[in-house]
Amino acid sequence: MKQVNKSVPKIDGMGLAKGKPAFTDDLADSNAIIVKVLRSPHAFARIKNINVDKATKYPGVECIFTHKDVPRNVFTRAGQGYPEPSPKDKFILDEYVRYVGDELAIVAASTDEVAEQAMKLIEVDYEVLEPVLDFEKAENNKSVIHPEKEPYTMFPMGFDASKNIACTYDMHVGDVDEVLKNSEVVIDKTYYTQAQAHVAIETHSSTAYIDHYERLNIITSTQTPVHLRRIIGEALGMPINKIRVVKPRVGGAFGGKQQIHGELFCALVTLKTGRPSKCIYSRKEVFESSFSRHAMRLNIKIGAEKSGKLKAIDLRVLSDTGAYGEHALTVFMIAGSKTLPLYNKVDAVHFGGTVVYTNHTPGGAYRGYGAIQGNFALESAMDELANKLNIDPLELRKMNMIKEGETSEIFKIMGEGGEGTAQIIESCKLDYCLKRGSEMIKWNNKYQNKNKKVIDDKVRGIGLAIAMQGSGIPNMDMGAASLKLNDDGFFNLLIGATDLGTGSDTILAQIAAEALNVPVEDIVVYSSDSDLTPFDCGAYASSTTFVSGNGVKKTAEKMKNLIISEGAKHLKIDVSDTIFDGKIIKSKDGENSISLKEISKGWLYNYGQAQKQLLAVDSYVGKKSPPPYMAGFAEVEVDTKTGHFDILNYTAVVDCGTTINPKLALGQMEGGLLQGIGMAVYEDVKYNKYGQMLTNNLMNYKIPTREDVPNINVEFADSYEPSGPYGAKSVGEIGIDTPPAVIANAIFNAVGVRITDLPITPEKVLLAMKKKQIK
Amino acid sequence: MIIDEYKKPQTIEEAYSILTTKKNSQIIGGGAYLRLSKKHISSAIDLSNLKLDFISETDDYIEIGAMTTLRELEINEITKKYFNGIISNSIRNIVGVQLRNIATTGGAISGKFGFSDLITALSVLDCKVILYKAGAVKLVDFINQKYNDIVEKIIIRKNNQIADFQAIRNTKTDYAILNVAVSKHTNNSYKIAVGARPGIAIFAVKAEGFLKTVDSSKENAEKAGLIASQEIKFTSNFRASAEYRQELCKVLVSRAICNINK
Amino acid sequence: MKIKLKINNQDKIIDIRPDEMLLEVLRKNGCLSVKHGCDTGSCGACTVLLDEKPILSCSYLAAKAEGHSIITVEGAQKKVEQISKYLVDEGGVQCGFCIPGLVLTVMSMEKELNNPSEEEITHYLSGNLCRCTGYSSHTRAIKKYLEEKK
């Protein structure tokens, strides 16, 4: 392998560092109409009347839309495949507002200031309704959040709006109650995970214009351009052949930009005025009015023998999807489907639960996507079991975890909202990950169950967890690519795949270069343009390297064969006697040869009737979703007087198959780990009793700074996934999964208290310690 | 924030006259906090041209001009030299270099923010605020009263105090959950200020009184911490509960005293 | 109101509103490397150099900048390239949105701190948030840059 498993510098890195205009707001027309959204101050209300007369007359106002002026088509903003696994429960604008920050009216004006002033002139008469702010009391609440009749689901998912239920799911293998009853030890615990905000540094941004073909062009910071085109068409009741969606560079996304946000508003304004418009969310809007991670309550029961052998796992989840059901079903299912197969040798397993509507900011896709929530519960409970049995947590994992060549029935049972796909695990280096990680952090020297030494009020502890994710959605997600040969022998690689800063343009170029045996510089990438690039479902579900990567590999192999077959014709030799080494097309004996440089020129300019454009297109749909695996370890030092703790070291050993670009894979891991640490320790979306978000800015919602970074050590296991492009699996999400459980386990190891609700704040640690002392 | 007109007066008299004659006029220090407000300001009075950007030292005092940025205050050799560098230490974690290059000493004092680290630190020093019209005012009085005036500078008496600053933050650059400053005179009298309760810094008078009568052992430091935590009022907000702040107060006060007596 | 200032070594006279922030003014005047990331002075994406010192252009009134000299990434391409080479090589540029602001802060750190330790580096740069990289690659790159510059 020459071009893959190689740290090629990210192809757009230098241009971005030098500040080249590349993001949505940089590309918007300088005269674009400013689109602002008037948002609800109430958690739940019905609009009795809305009067925009004064506002419309305000000088500089272009147009204003309320629910009376927009098409009433019910849709979901989730940005998923089709048929969508999320309830269709959203209108562009509605007579109900269902959370603080929900859209009331769209105001288009010449400047920000005019739009702000005009918004103040809109008169709204509300019938304020009793909001549902406690997700544990949402089901069957007398306040019904979606009383309207249109919402529906594209396939059965237990949706029952009259009970505030977005969806339900239940599955089992064996008789869990029976096995639990007969288990020698049972851990029965409840954990809570909080809503987390994505905090991509670029806020949600979109801009629209009508081109000279009179088509609507949308440039937007999105993960899913093709789904977006489909959804915009559906919401506006407009044929999608009139819409083009272009994704420029995206300033971070992490799942937050899978859903659609301001695009619809820009589209409405530009369609009405014929003029360019742009909608750049404020940070407050991103916090309050986009999406956050689904908060969950997870009840888990683990039954085991005294030896530590697991017998049964029962996981019951209640998830808060907020006001709308984007990703309600799938995130919740993944809390089970991407955690429970870790322990595949149990006699019985059960997973089930409910996703409820509340009057909170909607839940949405977020890196980790349910797996991080499930992992916190499962891996905390495993630690509790180890402690109860007085077994080293490392040994408990080794005894029970999944191994190469094995499977889990869950793969077949649970999929993207419906049935899954059976698969045998062909690459799983968890045993190595645990072994290597424990060496790196010196587990055996440091893990001590009792009698910790306190020095200067400080005591140390160590914890671990294992995790898995997936690589795309099998039999559903598709990635396609095309390669065009140009004169001088370089190629255009066109891909629908969406680079969010992850570096996918670079690694896909590397894969094409590898297949063609050419230098990466000879692959010129253009991506994510719904008119120009082939289909790709978008960047989510850890799909890009595996799904789009396989698509690119197939395409490049096709191009290679084309070059060989067409080259053979030109050289007048037999195809079976022709080889292409990346530079030269030649017969095996080398007698006949021509360089790609030369032949490519001839094919385009002067071979007469033999002139032709070489173009290859292919696509790939996964037959399986090979999970990447990892082991995470952390050492913490707790101040026993304040509860404050430092994470001294975080060690991660990862099996993501071949790392196509080791430096970029490392970046995915380090970034994912720190986001996971953020969720574990610092980040918490909080509301007051009226449902107003208290943490709606970066002064109150704190993400880790560079001074909060522990010493992070990441290593990759030597692993090769046969179904992946050059052996690769995914690496984008897995990094985020372990920190909550690892840190909770390390804190327990240090001071003997178990924090079961995230985030693990110094306050919770100290107060738990005090409570324990009193006992 | 809306500003109708922006003025950069050449003299402090002129600045004062705009401030007192124009309704809804406002002094601009760094402007970093003001911009977060929804205020409608008629005349913004920028003090940049008044040469209030200085840190100097006389025989008895350190003088800090109102337009001195927090960053200058942090890295200046004079402020670092005295009182065990408490001034510099108290502000070094405020957001980042870029914000500290904007925010001014005058703004940080006049804002009278509950979370203020600088006010907590200055409270335990012999610090006066020099106002253009009202003249020299003790820092506590400045904090507790309303002035429609301009802070020209603050002056701090150089009196061989030893001092220590402690704070607990969530992430390293977050607002403090609680901050504590303690100083000790040669005559064994202590000053203890506790801020970000989340209210603005107040003194732990009983704990100060207790320390006057006892020796500087660790046990007495812990007792003083306990007394301080019981005499001071804390409230809860989304950063922390009153209960946790009370615990922190106990520990931070005692640690600051121990550091001083090391 | 009209103000006079230097942007990237060019004298300019610019018409602004008295309450306009420097960030908007710079973007309107072609400095698109200056990014808007928050509304509260918390993220550092809008960092520019004002008389060689890093400030948050989102929290600085344009009127206050009258008479001062401002440098953005557009006006320091060569230096930016020198520093960024290390960032790119270490995988420290993911989405890239935070990078122009970071690089400018690194430029001033280089002037202010002599031979900084890792702790001093992260402290100096702590006002520049990055959500993609986890920062470790930045630290590796900047240490290498300072080392090799010697």
Ligand SMILES: Cc1cc2nc3c(=O)[nH]c(=O)nc-3n(C[C@H](O)[C@H](O)[C@H](O)COP(=O)(O)OP(=O)(O)OC[C@H]3O[C@@H](n4cnc5c(N)ncnc54)[C@H](O)[C@@H]3O)c2cc1C
């Ligand atoms: C994101 C963020 C986080 C922060 N975190 C912290 C923190 O953790 N700890 C902390 O201590 N501080 C913190 N601060 C506050 C900061 O330290 C300054 O106190 C604040 O920015 C005010 O300084 P300024 O110069 O910007 O004042 P301005 O915004 O210009 O003014 C603030 C107030 O003071 C008045 N004023 C200014 N100068 C004078 C003067 N000379 N005479 C009379 N009145 C005057 C103004 O009219 C205004 O009412 C934070 C600020 C921000 C924006």
Ligand code: FES
């Ligand atoms: S835009 Fe975030 S600090 Fe300026």
Ligand code: FES
């Ligand atoms: S690279 Fe994306 S925020 Fe730093």
